[in-house]
Amino acid sequence: MDAFQNTVTIRRPAGEVFAFLADLENVPRWNHAIESTTKTSAGPVGVGSTYRQIRSQPRRSEEGFEVTAFEPAAHLGIEGEIGPFHARLDYRLEPVEGGTRLLNGVELEAGSTVSKLLAPLAASRVKAAVAENLDSLRRILESDRRSSG
Secondary structure, three states, X not given: OEEEEEEEEEOOOHHHHHHHHHOHHHHHHHOOOEEEXXXXXXXXXXXXXXXXXXXXXXXXXXXXXXXXEEEOOOEEEEEEEEOOEEEEEEEEEEEXXXXXXXXXXXXXXXXXXXXXXXXXXXXXXXXXXXXHHHHHHHHHHHHOOOOOO
């Protein structure tokens, strides 16, 4: 298993950052590799909510994931398929002066022998892509005061 973490500070309150982040149908707005994300379970978002998304990069695929942790303004966890990997994504929010520090932990587990061989290279590329996506998230939240509602 390969794991990494990225951190970004966003000049918005933790509650607003969490509200935007936890609306997982917003993912295509800040993740350049995702075309669409659709909630597939009934009811409000919370632990157990399920989603399907269409990925355009590195190759077109359909993926499913589930919310595994949901603590407003503090913690969002997701687990599911990301390309050839089973992934656990962890978003922890910490209030800091002037905004929110978002710590994003990622664990990637390779399924096939080929993906196990490629995992170390893929993890470094995925970490860089995730850092770019988190910066896009930061820019959207800092520039669009209506994004959280």
